[in-house]
Amino acid sequence: WRLLEKFPGDYPLPFIGNALQIGFNTDETCKRLMDLFYKHGMQNFRVTLGMENWILLSDPDDVKIILSHPNELSKPIERNAAMLKFFGNSVSTSEGEKWRTTRKLMVSSFHYRSLEQKLEALNTNCDRLLNILEERRGRGLVDMYRYLKPYMMDIVCDTFMGVDLNFLENPDHPYFDTGRNVIALLTSNYFSHWRTIDPLFSLTQRYRDMTEAVKNIRDVSDMLITKSKERLKEMRSSNRDEKLKKERDGLCLLDKFLLSRLPNGEPIPEEMINDEISLFCYTAHYTTTITMSHALYYIAKYHRIQKELVDEQLNIFMDDRLRKPTLDDLNKMKYLEAVVKETLRMVPTVSKIGRQIHQDLVLSDGRIVPAGSTVLVLNKALHMNPALFPDPHTFYPERFCGQNKPYSSVPFSAGPRNCIGSGYAWLAMKTTLSNLLRRFQINEGIEPKFAYRMLSESRNGVQIMLSKRHLE
Numbered sequence: 001w002r003l004l005e006k007f008p009g010d011y012p013l014p015f016i017g018n019a020l021q022i023g024f025n026t027d028e029t030c031k032r033l034m035d036l037f038y039k040h041g042m043q044n045f046r047v048t049l050g051m052e053n054w055i056l057l058s059d060p061d062d063v064k065i066i067l068s069h070p071n072e073l074s075k076p077i078e079r080n081a082a083m084l085k086f087f088g089n090s091v092s093t094s095e096g097e098k099w100r101t102t103r104k105l106m107v108s109s110f111h112y113r114s115l116e117q118k119l120e121a122l123n124t125n126c127d128r129l130l131n132i133l134e135e136r137r138g139r140g141l142v143d144m145y146r147y148l149k150p151y152m153m154d155i156v157c158d159t160f161m162g163v164d165l166n167f168l169e170n171p172d173h174p175y176f177d178t179g180r181n182v183i184a185l186l187t188s189n190y191f192s193h194w195r196t197i198d199p200l201f202s203l204t205q206r207y208r209d210m211t212e213a214v215k216n217i218r219d220v221s222d223m224l225i226t227k228s229k230e231r232l233k234e235m236r237s238s239n240r241d242e243k244l245k246k247e248r249d250g251l252c253l254l255d256k257f258l259l260s261r262l263p264n265g266e267p268i269p270e271e272m273i274n275d276e277i278s279l280f281c282y283t284a285h286y287t288t289t290i291t292m293s294h295a296l297y298y299i300a301k302y303h304r305i306q307k308e309l310v311d312e313q314l315n316i317f318m319d320d321r322l323r324k325p326t327l328d329d330l331n332k333m334k335y336l337e338a339v340v341k342e343t344l345r346m347v348p349t350v351s352k353i354g355r356q357i358h359q360d361l362v363l364s365d366g367r368i369v370p371a372g373s374t375v376l377v378l379n380k381a382l383h384m385n386p387a388l389f390p391d392p393h394t395f396y397p398e399r400f401c402g403q404n405k406p407y408s409s410v411p412f413s414a415g416p417r418n419c420i421g422s423g424y425a426w427l428a429m430k431t432t433l434s435n436l437l438r439r440f441q442i443n444e445g446i447e448p449k450f451a452y453r454m455l456s457e458s459r460n461g462v463q464i465m466l467s468k469r470h471l472e
């Protein structure tokens, strides 16, 4: 406490700490934390919840200290407890040797060479999306969440699992129907200690919703595992060892899990593979969907920005305007990149990045966060600080066209435990948005109701309207 009280913060009450200031509506938590950020002078501040002490960081120098720390890699215990019910002890929650070996196994699926191969699959899947949106064009509101979720899930299954499930034909599949509650459920689990007491929690409707959502997510992973096993068996029987080796080297992540061994030489149990695949597919399709949808909302809202974007596309594609983008084309889309970065600043897809620290942590001004505390990077606090981003409430992509202070915006985190899929996410988002922008004019629909949950999402989807783009 002697160390903690050096940080501004309200005095914590016995047992509940600052729970009253945070409130009990988890959709409001981020707003309440932002109120405290402003109240305490837009600097690092302290919050106590029950027995947990949080230091919320908004100084880029301190963000660098925690995220680049080589040893402080554990996630907050309350987050892990919330995630465990959905995704078991997978790469996003595990630590030590288990985390290191799983991450190493995954990394080779993200090398530049393998991204190049994934671009082809991405463009093919994008054709399916464009056909469906073409039918919806000019026919009123289109909820981009509804179409981008199955589209992204198809791409992730195709490029990492080697399985084509064509969810886009079936956007009402239970995976998406119950899947849309997952983030709200995870967030309320995060903030509620009693939800980890199963005998009590299991009496509630929320528990039943959670059980159904978990079942639907894990059923899809089981289906992916079964199909991959069949494919591997078929490959072996037709003696296509060369192809198998090639896939092991860099193509299909699920096959790598199926072919790998534990340190004791045993195959990885299917339950463990299911944990990893469930986490991976859910994270990958959901984060990219909501980020692209939010970008489309801003693109529809600001005509000047849409025009700049289309001009950039025309400069890149010249006379062949409906051509599929190459990696070289994507690298040239600097303004599109700035628009997505500005979207992530206004609506950070991941609202907080946390570490449970094991040793005292010395911050840039010499103050010490005591061992055992939770350190949280509150993305919105960084992004709304006028000293880092002048006129922070204005959507202005140009602020990302030059140099920004390092660590002032870390939407994909940074350091040894950063987002493993960031390069892939950029590839998928730029390809999709480029293909969409060159075919459709994006028009305003209904104002989204953003909720800053563990992932920031809109409670009423992202409803826009599409009309034909007439290219000059």
Ligand code: HEM
Pocket (backbone or CB within 6 Å): 091, 092, 093, 103, 280, 283, 284, 285, 287, 288, 291, 349, 350, 353, 354, 410, 411, 412, 413, 414, 417, 418, 419, 420, 421, 422, 424, 425
């Ligand atoms: C716009 C899209 C995305 C955003 C904003 C995003 C952001 C993040 C953030 C902030 C973290 C937490 C890192 C930390 O705690 O320090 C993370 C972790 C992770 N992300 Fe992403 N992500 C995105 C897309 C993806 C995609 C497409 C994939 C997979 C293809 C992916 C896979 C993962 C995994 C496996 C982790 C856990 C890494 C670990 O703990 O070692 N993400 N992501």
